[in-house]
Amino acid sequence: MGEYATFGDIAVDLGDDHVATVEIRRGPNNFFSHAMIASIADALEALDEEPRARAVLFCSEGKHFCAGADFGGHDRAVVDEGGRHLYDHAVRIFAAGKPIVAAIQGAAVGGGLGLALVADFRVAAPEARFSANFSRLGFHHGFGLSVTLPRLVGSQRAMDVLYTGRRIKGEEALAMGLCDHLVPLDTLRDRARELAAEVASSAPLAVQSIRKTLRGDLADQIAAATRRERWEQERLQTTNDWKEGVAAMSERREPNFTAS
Numbered sequence: 001m002g003e004y005a006t007f008g009d010i011a012v013d014l015g016d017d018h019v020a021t022v023e024i025r026r027g028p029n030n031f032f033s034h035a036m037i038a039s040i041a042d043a044l045e046a047l048d049e050e051p052r053a054r055a056v057l058f059c060s061e062g063k064h065f066c067a068g069a070d071f072g073g074h075d076r077a078v079v080d081e082g083g084r085h086l087y088d089h090a091v092r093i094f095a096a097g098k099p100i101v102a103a104i105q106g107a108a109v110g111g112g113l114g115l116a117l118v119a120d121f122r123v124a125a126p127e128a129r130f131s132a133n134f135s136r137l138g139f140h141h142g143f144g145l146s147v148t149l150p151r152l153v154g155s156q157r158a159m160d161v162l163y164t165g166r167r168i169k170g171e172e173a174l175a176m177g178l179c180d181h182l183v184p185l186d187t188l189r190d191r192a193r194e195l196a197a198e199v200a201s202s203a204p205l206a207v208q209s210i211r212k213t214l215r216g217d218l219a220d221q222i223a224a225a226t227r228r229e230r231w232e233q234e235r236l237q238t239t240n241d242w243k244e245g246v247a248a249m250s251e252r253r254e255p256n257f258t259a260s
Contacts, residue, residue: 004020005043005046007039007042007043008035008036008038008039008042009025009026009035009036009039010024010025010039010042010043011023012046012047014050014052015193015197017193017201018052018053018054018055018197018200018201019053019054019055019056019057019193019196019197019200020047020050020053020055020056020057020098021193022040022043022044022047022056022057022059023061024036024040024059024060024061024066025061026060026062027060027061027062027063028061028064029062029063029066029067029070029107030060030061030062030065030066031068031069032069032070032110032111033069034078034080034086034089037089037115038084038086038089040093040115041089041090041092041093044056044096044098045096047098048096048098053098054098054200054207055100055196055197055199055200055207056098056099056100056101056196057189057193057196058101058102058119059102059103059192060103063105064105064106064107064109065103065104065105065107065112065115065116066109066115067106067109067112068107068109068110068111068133069110069111071250085230087142087144087230090114090143090144090226091219091222091226093118094144094218094219097208097212098208099120099196099207099208099211100118100120101119101195101199102116102118102119102121102122102192103123103124103188104122104123104125104128104130105124105125105127105128105185105188106128106129107128107129107131108128108129108131109129109130109133110131110132110134111142113130113131113132113143114141114143114148115143116130117145117149117152120199120211121195122179122181123179123180123181123183123188123191123192123195124170124174124178124179124181124188125183126169126184126185127169127185128169128170128173128179129168130173130179131161131166131167131168132149132161132162132165133165134165135162135163135164135165136249137245138236138241138243138244138245138246139233139236139242140233140235141162142230142233144225145162145229146225146228146229147218147221147222147225148222149161149162152177153176153177153178157176170182181195239260240258240260241255241259244257244258245257
């Protein structure tokens with residue numbers, strides 16, 4: 001069927017297999033931004049109204065799935081001119097109705113990890129690395145990770161990931177449940193699409209109904225979690241540890257936190 005629509009930096013293609021490809025085109029790093037999250041929400045809501053789309057392949061061009069926020073760049077606003085916070089659009093993404101398979105290459109870091117956990121399934125390459133690096137920045141995690149991460153890997157592993165901020169490569173990610181399949185990088189997109197097509201081959205109304213039952217009030221949980229996460233983030237952004245964390249990352253050195 002070819003290209004269906006574009007939403008900012010998000011391109012949507014519809015395939016004859018009833019799989020819609022939603023691709024982030026902010027390569028090579030696909031940095032996290034308010035505009036990008038709003039565009040993803042717009043794309044998924046449009047696909048909810050498209051009967052030809054029964055499943056979504058969520059992917060990114062370039063080296064990384066989403067390398068987190070670009071703290072050295074200029075695209076750091078979290079509230080738009082209409083007063084809508086980035087997390088308002090995150091809730092819209094979680095409320096979308098079609099099943100999603102994500103293809104993860106390179107980094108899924110910070111907000112990029114939160115975005116990866118939107119999907120029902122994740123297919124990753126061994127070179128992929130997952131990281132909730134917020135604590136290494138003197139910051140609180142966001143994008144509903146308070147809900148999605150323990151839901152996926154359990155509370156103990158979620159504490160490990162969030163407290164340490166360490167990088168988790170593909171093999172460990174598979175073992176702990178952060179991804180569902182691990183395949184060579186050159187077959188990543190094909191395998192993810194194959195899984196999405198398998199989902200799309202089932203009765204679409206039944207799949208969406210099952211998904212709604214299994215997810216329950218997830219979108220409402222995300223709304224509540226992001227309100228708390230936002231409050232903590234705004235509080236911690238006034239601290240010296242936040243300044244030190246960002247500076248250390250920019251200078252590629254170990255941070256020297258002072259609990260102030």
